[in-house]
Amino acid sequence: MKKTLLVALLYFFCAGLVQAEPIRLATTTSTDNSGLLKVLIPYFEKQTGHVVHVLSVGTGHALRMGQDGNVDVVLVHAPTAEMRFVDAGYGLNRRNLMYNDFVIVGPADDPANIHGENNAVRSLQKIARGKLLFVSRGDDSGTHKKELYLWKKAKWIPELSWYREVGQGMGRALQMANELNAYTITDRGTWLVMRSQLSLKLLAEGDAELYNPYSIIAVNPARYPSINYLGAMSLIAWLTSVEGQNRIRNFRLEGQALFIPTAIKN
Amino acid sequence: MTEPLFVFHGIEKSYAEVEILRKVDLSLYPAKCILLTGKNGSGKTTLLKILAGLEKPEKAEIELSGKSRCWKKAMPTIRKEIIYLHQQAFLFSGTVESNVSYGLRFTTLTRKQRRESLKKALEWSGLTELAKQQANTLSGGVQQRVAFTRAWILKPKVLLLDEPVSNMDQESREQACLLMQQMKSAGMSIVITSHVPQYFGGLADVQFDLANGRLLQ
Amino acid sequence: MNGLLLTTQQALQLLLYGDAELWTIVLLSFSVSLKAILLTTPFALLLAFGLNHGNFPGSRIILAFFNSLLSVPTVVVGLFLYVLLTRQGPFGDLKLLFTQSAMVIGQMILCFPVLVALGYAAIQAADRRVWETARTLGAPTWFTILTIFYEVRFGLLAAVLTGFGRVISEVGISMMVGGNIMGYTRNITTAIALETSKGEFAQGIALGLVLLSLAFILTAFLSYIQSKQGVTK
Numbered sequence: 001m002k003k004t005l006l007v008a009l010l011y012f013f014c015a016g017l018v019q020a021e022p023i024r025l026a027t028t029t030s031t032d033n034s035g036l037l038k039v040l041i042p043y044f045e046k047q048t049g050h051v052v053h054v055l056s057v058g059t060g061h062a063l064r065m066g067q068d069g070n071v072d073v074v075l076v077h078a079p080t081a082e083m084r085f086v087d088a089g090y091g092l093n094r095r096n097l098m099y100n101d102f103v104i105v106g107p108a109d110d111p112a113n114i115h116g117e118n119n120a121v122r123s124l125q126k127i128a129r130g131k132l133l134f135v136s137r138g139d140d141s142g143t144h145k146k147e148l149y150l151w152k153k154a155k156w157i158p159e160l161s162w163y164r165e166v167g168q169g170m171g172r173a174l175q176m177a178n179e180l181n182a183y184t185i186t187d188r189g190t191w192l193v194m195r196s197q198l199s200l201k202l203l204a205e206g207d208a209e210l211y212n213p214y215s216i217i218a219v220n221p222a223r224y225p226s227i228n229y230l231g232a233m234s235l236i237a238w239l240t241s242v243e244g245q246n247r248i249r250n251f252r253l254e255g256q257a258l259f260i261p262t263a264i265k266n
Numbered sequence: 267m268t269e270p271l272f273v274f275h276g277i278e279k280s281y282a283e284v285e286i287l288r289k290v291d292l293s294l295y296p297a298k299c300i301l302l303t304g305k306n307g308s309g310k311t312t313l314l315k316i317l318a319g320l321e322k323p324e325k326a327e328i329e330l331s332g333k334s335r336c337w338k339k340a341m342p343t344i345r346k347e348i349i350y351l352h353q354q355a356f357l358f359s360g361t362v363e364s365n366v367s368y369g370l371r372f373t374t375l376t377r378k379q380r381r382e383s384l385k386k387a388l389e390w391s392g393l394t395e396l397a398k399q400q401a402n403t404l405s406g407g408v409q410q411r412v413a414f415t416r417a418w419i420l421k422p423k424v425l426l427l428d429e430p431v432s433n434m435d436q437e438s439r440e441q442a443c444l445l446m447q448q449m450k451s452a453g454m455s456i457v458i459t460s461h462v463p464q465y466f467g468g469l470a471d472v473q474f475d476l477a478n479g480r481l482l483q
Numbered sequence: 484m485n486g487l488l489l490t491t492q493q494a495l496q497l498l499l500y501g502d503a504e505l506w507t508i509v510l511l512s513f514s515v516s517l518k519a520i521l522l523t524t525p526f527a528l529l530l531a532f533g534l535n536h537g538n539f540p541g542s543r544i545i546l547a548f549f550n551s552l553l554s555v556p557t558v559v560v561g562l563f564l565y566v567l568l569t570r571q572g573p574f575g576d577l578k579l580l581f582t583q584s585a586m587v588i589g590q591m592i593l594c595f596p597v598l599v600a601l602g603y604a605a606i607q608a609a610d611r612r613v614w615e616t617a618r619t620l621g622a623p624t625w626f627t628i629l630t631i632f633y634e635v636r637f638g639l640l641a642a643v644l645t646g647f648g649r650v651i652s653e654v655g656i657s658m659m660v661g662g663n664i665m666g667y668t669r670n671i672t673t674a675i676a677l678e679t680s681k682g683e684f685a686q687g688i689a690l691g692l693v694l695l696s697l698a699f700i701l702t703a704f705l706s707y708i709q710s711k712q713g714v715t716k
Contacts, residue, residue: 022667070581176706
């Protein structure tokens, strides 16, 4: 009896100590929440035998993880930050992977009257002029960076009286916007998942400024010898292969296509 | 005159600058009983604990095979032969059996021998029916019998009993004295402290009084 | 109100029909926290014993130190550990970041003060005569310690349960050094954080129910122990 207990204890502690080296992918919460990776990664793992560990955090955090060498590859949607990342030598072999878009949602009665506007900058200006409640991610994410870029273009500094920086993920931010009956910018993926629970409506879309491109970047192995570089490149190769790109194209969320692959030019 | 089992010389003990024991000498003979009297706080318990190796004296010497050695070096070798029993029998949580057999695991007896030993010891003190009883449900007198048995089973050379019959009714007291007589007859050297020496008239061979840190006959 | 009832109903369905993902998360929580407790308890209790009987000058300071750590915010521990384990950090080469081992280490740090402080209190309540009786009957030091532990076992068990409660419900450490990786380092609390950030309340509530039931069972067990303690004394 005592012997079996001891063996059981040993197994409990040691199981999982020896494992194949995983590929660590840092990505953004909105990417992960769309469910795309949940569908794609198993195919990759099955075909190549690799194991992928997905960490989903804010864009800033994901890039930071790459910079610190705590992950092997990053998948984000923040082009300016990505360029800085590569220029600084933190990442290599940046590949365009896919894009989707952002949309502006808001209260059903649309007091700012932006419906059908389909011009992101003008929409924001209308909201600002009307001092209407606006929820911002406020967390240095790709969505947040896009929003800040648009405010800059609109030449408007949002005021505290109507601007709410929530510092939360997109799902939570949408719920808060719903509670406050406020406007907000969201990626289409999260919108599709959540819209049935919300009373907000999609009011503006299609503007080229709302274009949301995703890239995948391998972390520079020269900086940290233990980076799983080959694993990272294998993942990048698969995602940018014909099969990977097709699977991205065929991904459906709530019955709608969400991502458009950009790695291979037809 | 038989050889003493252990001879203690010059035991000195102080607590916070107060001298409790001043150069106390004591010899322990087999099958003999020493009765130690003295006021409360006179240091009887302290003396017994020093003899058992549970408290450290400032100075003391022990004579072993004719040679005098300091307490510190000699005590570890003779500790196993000396057992101290607290005033008001202290039993571990558990059954009578688990208490009595506690010390057996430190001997070299086989499992079978231990079971035999336990059986005999329980018979010796009449505890066989109570073997599986929880120790804390027993009366004071019975608890004392358990404590005695727990020591008896290890066949020590010396038994130090601190106020063994205080707070007992007459019947329990007589039972306890009977057991103590048997232990003495078996060859053990017994030291008893008590502030009611009359109880031990028949048992004690010699009586000492501890006063002002000194032993007087 | 309707929404809440509906969500709770969905939550219960997820739990009862053995949603595999959900139960992976629950088992992971238990696996990590149990390891942390099992690894910490022997050392913490020995230290608690040493502090009780050591009589060395620093013991009071050490005890005060552990008492002050009893309610340290878990994110603080998580942050410190992250800095130590990051690739550039002093222990980066151990490659522990974003593994279960890192979570276990963090939780060990978290429950150690609890076990020491509460263990100390339990051991202090032990009768001095336990030590003396065990010694005089021939017990070597290590067995005497075990005997004392047995005599105060209810108090020690309460300490262990309290420590376990502290680690099974923490999120700051698991999030920071675990990384909330599905199937690998995602436990109940990080999953709740994730699900609520997505607005997926049903999952969050399901997990919350598991945690609450566990807390209830632990508390009930704790009071049962305390009542038993009353009886044996």
